[in-house]
Structure formats: C-alpha cells, structure tokens
Amino acid sequence: MNNEKNEPDNSLDSQSSGEQSQQHYDFSQSPNSLSENSKIDSVENISLAEETNQVTLPAETKKKNPYKIAFYGLGAVVILGSVAFFGYKYMKPKVTPAAINQCLDTDTKVYDAYKNAVVLIKHQYGYFVKINGKEFQLTVPEAAVQTIYGTGFFVDTEGSLITNSHVLQPWNSNEKENEKIQTNISNMKMKIASILTTDINEDGFESFILRNWENASAYDEESSYVENDLESEENAGEEFVSSSEYQTDTAIAATDIAASIQQKEYISEENIEVYMKTIEISVALHDSNEEWLSCDIAKLADDKNIDLGILQLRDKKTPESVANIIDLNNAITEDQSLKPGEKAIMIGYPLGVDLAQTNTGIKVQLYNGQISKESDGNKIQYSITSTHGASGAPVFNKCGQLIAVNFSGVDEIQGFNFGIVAKQIHTIFKN
Incomplete structure (x- = not known):
C-alpha cells in the first residue's frame, strides 16, 4: 500500500526535474528512496551523454590527478619556504636590550x-710633518706605517x-714607548732641517725629502764624540812639518772656494713639526x-x-x-x-x-x-x-x-x- 502511494509522488518529482533541468534532493526522504532516485538520475545522464556522443561521469565518480596534486604541493612548499627565508632575513623583528x-x-x-x-x-697610524702650514705623511724608512x-x-x-x-692613540700608551717616539721625532726634524731649503716649493716638500733622505743627517752627541776620538788616535805619533807660508796659502784657497759656492738658506727646525697621527x-x-x-x-x-x-x-x-x-x-x-x-x-x-x-x-x-x-x-x-x-x-x-x-x-x-x-x-x- 505504501509503495503504491509513493509512485505518483515519484512521477511528479521526475516531471518536475525534467522541466527545471536540475535535481533537488529532499534530505527528509528515507535512504532507500534517495538511492532509487540517484539510480534513475544516473541512467538519464548516461542516455543524454550517448545522444551527444559524450560520456560524462557524475561529479561523485571523477578522480583527481595525483601528479597535479604533487605539483601544486611542491609549489606551495617552495613559496612558503621563500616567504619564510626572506621574511626572516629582511623583516625579522629587532630584539631590544x-x-x-x-x-x-x-x-x-x-x-x-x-x-x-x-x-x-x-x-x-704613522708619522706626519707640517712645514709652514703644509701637512703631509712621512714615508721614509724610519717612518713606516704601524x-x-x-x-x-x-x-x-x-x-x-x-x-x-x-x-x-697608541703612541701615548706608556712612558717608555712615548720616550722612544719623541726621540724619533726629534731626529726626523733635524734630518729634514739639514736638507730642506727655502727655495723648495711647498707642493714639492714630500718628494724632495724622500729623494734626499739618504743625505740627511741628525746630530748625535755619542757618535760625534766617537768619531773625534778615533781621529785623535789615528793622528797620534805622527809628525807634521808646518810653515806659516803653507798655512797662509791654504787659508786663502779655502776662502776662495767658499766664496764660489752658492749659499742656500735652510728651513729652521722651529718651522718643522713632526708628530704621529691616525691614517x-x-x-x-x-x-x-x-x-x-x-x-x-x-x-x-x-x-x-x-x-x-x-x-x-x-x-x-x-x-x-x-x-x-x-x-x-x-x-x-x-x-x-x-x-x-x-x-x-x-x-x-x-x-x-x-x-x-x-x-x-x-x-x-x-x-x-x-x-x-x-x-x-x-x-x-x-x-x-x-x-x-x-x-x-x-x-x-x-x-x-x-x-x-x-x-x-x-x-x-x-x-x-x-x-x-x-x-x-x-x-x-x-x-
């Protein structure tokens, strides 16, 4: 009795479905009734596909491509990894003390x-010189960069x-080191004063000193004393014949030679400043x-x-x-x-x-x-x-x-x- 009553209802549902070209499910129906309706729909879909020479499977039966899943998954990993790396490198928060x-x-x-x-x-750092306001770095052997x-x-x-x-300021680090540096500075000033003349252009000070440094001399009391002492030992015991006439001739000759030599004026030590400075x-x-x-x-x-x-x-x-x-x-x-x-x-x-x-x-x-x-x-x-x-x-x-x-x-x-x-x-x- 119940089946007979249900048949007219199913017929009405089919007609309604055909008119509207879409399926509506009533989730209040029993599982058996829903299954029967699904079978009818599947048969209709297959018949319709055969008429158009196409076979269309219901959405529930389509299979997903595993290669596409792997490809998209790998892409997501790469993107997330890149975001994490650059985010850490450039956007990481700075930790405060x-x-x-x-x-x-x-x-x-x-x-x-x-x-x-x-x-x-x-x-x-190294040695620097200032002469008449002109500053430059000394590059002579005694003034090597430290x-x-x-x-x-x-x-x-x-x-x-x-x-x-x-x-x-390592040159002021201790008394012993400072004393050594001051001695070097004093010797360098005297050497510069012994070769640098006033006719040298300021722009040429550095190159002139470097070229003529081997000819420079610094007064050293100890070495001067030794030289004089050696000279006296070498002359000891020798006899010299002297005459007033010979001495007069020698003096005149020396005077003439000195007069013929062009006299040059040297820059005073007071105008030369040597010091250490950061390079x-x-x-x-x-x-x-x-x-x-x-x-x-x-x-x-x-x-x-x-x-x-x-x-x-x-x-x-x-x-x-x-x-x-x-x-x-x-x-x-x-x-x-x-x-x-x-x-x-x-x-x-x-x-x-x-x-x-x-x-x-x-x-x-x-x-x-x-x-x-x-x-x-x-x-x-x-x-x-x-x-x-x-x-x-x-x-x-x-x-x-x-x-x-x-x-x-x-x-x-x-x-x-x-x-x-x-x-x-x-x-x-x-x-």
Missing part, C-alpha cells in the same frame, strides 16, 4: 646575546663604540669576511688613569646584525659590590686578526675567570686569560651585566689582567 635585561645564567647565553655587538678594531688591533663594543644605535684610549681606523663585525667599516675618533678620556675612548662609525648607524647593544643602563655602576671570587666573562679579540680570522670569517672569542681583587674606583683585577688585541673588550658578570672594560695585563704571566670599571664610562659617554 630590554628583552635580555635579566640574569642570563650561563657563559653561552652571555656570548649569544652580545657576540654581534663586539667588534675587532684595526688602527693604522698597525695595531683592539676590541670595541656598540653602546647605542648611532654607531658609537667604547674601547681603550691607548687603542685610539685609518676601522672595525670588523663578528662573522664578517674582513669587511672593514670606517670610523672616526669621537672622544678620549681627559684623565690618563681612565683608559677609555669613543669611536663612531662614519655613517653613524649601528648595523642591523647587532641585535643587542651593550646597555650601559644595565651595567654595574656600584663597583664596590663586585667581590673577589665572583665570575667574570670577557668577549673580545686577543691577538687581533691572527686569532680571529677563520675559514668562515672573523670570529669573536669568549674567556672567563674570577674577580681577584676589589675595585679601587678606577680599575678592577680578574683572572681572565688575555693578551694584546683584547684591549677594549667588555667584561660581564654571570648575568651578562657589564662590569668593566679590559685594558691591561702582565705579558709574562697570564691571569693578572685589569679592566676600567663600568661606572667610569659615564665620564666620557652621555646617554
């Missing part, structure tokens, strides 16, 4: 936080670096391939007991690779709180480029030890291994707070090194 102003706990964390902020400094290495670290986003003053000073970043960035000396400490100075990049912009500058506001300024036995960590470039250079670029190094003596207000002593090149390196406590700037040590024995306490930085650098 505030994010790490907490105890870093380990040497490795301190190193990772500040390795990019510590730079290798290369300083080239190169030293040191360490510095960024303290702001404007390219400012803290280091030692003796890295920036080029630059820095290289950790992980760089000896890409040197030019700098200028911004300031030196007035107090000779405070071995600190400021460098600044010429473009006045701290590189983007420096994720964290060394925050002076987070430094330990109460130096009396630093006690012997507490940990000290140094990041720097001992031995300069010789030790820093690797097959994959310049690498900064980490060394640690302990504070071994209380601060005297200017400097503090620690047992960190150090040598030339590490001058200007930052020294941290176990939490990564700046406590000192490394500046000296004992060459003969390792483990006795000193740093200028961090509070003294504020005497030359104002935030």
